[in-house]
Amino acid sequence: MLLVWQTCTLLNKLHLNKKVAVENFRLGVESSPHALIISDANSNIVHINPHAEKLYGYSRKDLAGNNLEVLIPEKLRQSYRSMNENFFKSPKVISLGIDEELFAKHKDGTEFPIELVLTPVKTSKGNMVLTSITDITQRKTNESIIKTQLIELKVKNRELEHFNYIASHDLQEPLRTVSNYIMLLEEDYPELISADVKAHLQAMGAATGRMSHLVRSLLDFGKLGNNRTLTLTDCTLLVNNVIADLNSLITSSNALITITTELPPLYAYDTELRQLFQNLINNAIKFGEKGQQPQIQISCTKHNGFFMFEVTDNGIGIDAEYREGIFNIFERLNKNDNFEGYGIGLANCKKVADMHGGKIWVESEPGNGSTFKFTIAALKP
Numbered sequence: 001m002l003l004v005w006q007t008c009t010l011l012n013k014l015h016l017n018k019k020v021a022v023e024n025f026r027l028g029v030e031s032s033p034h035a036l037i038i039s040d041a042n043s044n045i046v047h048i049n050p051h052a053e054k055l056y057g058y059s060r061k062d063l064a065g066n067n068l069e070v071l072i073p074e075k076l077r078q079s080y081r082s083m084n085e086n087f088f089k090s091p092k093v094i095s096l097g098i099d100e101e102l103f104a105k106h107k108d109g110t111e112f113p114i115e116l117v118l119t120p121v122k123t124s125k126g127n128m129v130l131t132s133i134t135d136i137t138q139r140k141t142n143e144s145i146i147k148t149q150l151i152e153l154k155v156k157n158r159e160l161e162h163f164n165y166i167a168s169h170d171l172q173e174p175l176r177t178v179s180n181y182i183m184l185l186e187e188d189y190p191e192l193i194s195a196d197v198k199a200h201l202q203a204m205g206a207a208t209g210r211m212s213h214l215v216r217s218l219l220d221f222g223k224l225g226n227n228r229t230l231t232l233t234d235c236t237l238l239v240n241n242v243i244a245d246l247n248s249l250i251t252s253s254n255a256l257i258t259i260t261t262e263l264p265p266l267y268a269y270d271t272e273l274r275q276l277f278q279n280l281i282n283n284a285i286k287f288g289e290k291g292q293q294p295q296i297q298i299s300c301t302k303h304n305g306f307f308m309f310e311v312t313d314n315g316i317g318i319d320a321e322y323r324e325g326i327f328n329i330f331e332r333l334n335k336n337d338n339f340e341g342y343g344i345g346l347a348n349c350k351k352v353a354d355m356h357g358g359k360i361w362v363e364s365e366p367g368n369g370s371t372f373k374f375t376i377a378a379l380k381p
């Protein structure tokens with residue numbers, strides 16, 4: 001008797017557990033934020049949740065017992081049939097619509113793009129499939145807007161590059177003419193050229209030379225990054241190469257450059273990144289405090305998916321009001337002869353940081369040196 005009683009209790013408990021599980025499953029399907037349809041091996045619809053009713057425009061009464069193919073555009077039905085057959089031959093969770101384009105058919109006949117996840121479910125009525133449908137119309141629209149904008153951007157960029165090239169090229173021509181005439185004047189009319197006139201001509205020559213350099217810099221700025229290739233870059237090697245290239249400046253200024261942390265290997269446009277380091281180190285030495293040994297520290301840390309590099313100097317520093325403007329092209333603060341330059345280096349650095357998905361900024365105090373910081377997205381191979 002006891003055994004019979006124990007068995008009955010156990011069976012009751014199992015039955016109750018099963019009932020609870022079935023109820024939980026039903027509740028899960030009904031309240032899911034996703035459109036869900038349960039169908040059998042013959043594609044007969046067994047259940048459709050409220051979200052799916054809304055998505056397809058049918059009520060569950062319309063669809064009960066109907067074939068799922070009513071929700072599939074005619075041209076996709078054949079491939080759906082073979083997919084369904086394969087699914088029931090070896091049931092496992094599969095996702096569809098990610099690599100290939102899939103569409104569903106609304107009650108009003110319109111088609112919309114979808115992604116599907118098929119999950120096998122065992123029921124008392126045999127093996128079934130639980131299909132979760134995601135309407136990706138909005139995502140596809142956004143993707144196509146981005147694609148169009150990208151094409152427009154590329155066209156505009158090409159136009160801009162062309163304009164830059166033509167403008168720089170054409171601007172060089174009158175400059176060459178002016179310097180030629182200065183030379184001709186000096187050569188052909190030496191008797192007319194007094195010391196004063198000579199000095200004026202020299203000033204004109206220097207100004208045209210400078211202008212020619214500016215025009216060339218503008219052209220280089222436009223071209224920067226045109227042929228970029230993303231490569232796995234050893235930053236320690238890259239920075240050491242930059243230091244070696246700047247050897248004569250480092251020796252003549254007696255600068256001390258220290259790399260204070262490990263510099264990581266990362267995916268970067270190495271030619272452009274090299275130019276960025278070169279500009280920052282070059283400036284750190286150039287804008288040193290007179291009579292003081294330039295001391296420069298280079299380091300890197302990783303934060304929230306970005307590498308952050310820092311180049312710190314003990315130079316003249318920068319006033320707060322100029323800390324943003326200096327990254328604009330041709331922006332210079334020290335226009336006297338102590339500091340040569342064209343105001344293009346930091347504009348180039350900003351462009352390089354931008355093309356790596358990062359930012360560049362400076363923290364500084366006049367008289368107390370500057371720390372230039374820039375970030376680079378830590379890209380996965």
Ligand code: ADP
Nearest residue numbers: 283284287326332333334341342343344345346
């Ligand atoms: P350039 O060095 O040719 O003048 P940059 O674009 O490299 O042009 O720099 C713009 C300006 O920013 C410089 O003229 C200088 O006034 C300021 N600057 C850049 N780097 C430093 C630095 N490390 N310390 C102080 N000032 C700096």
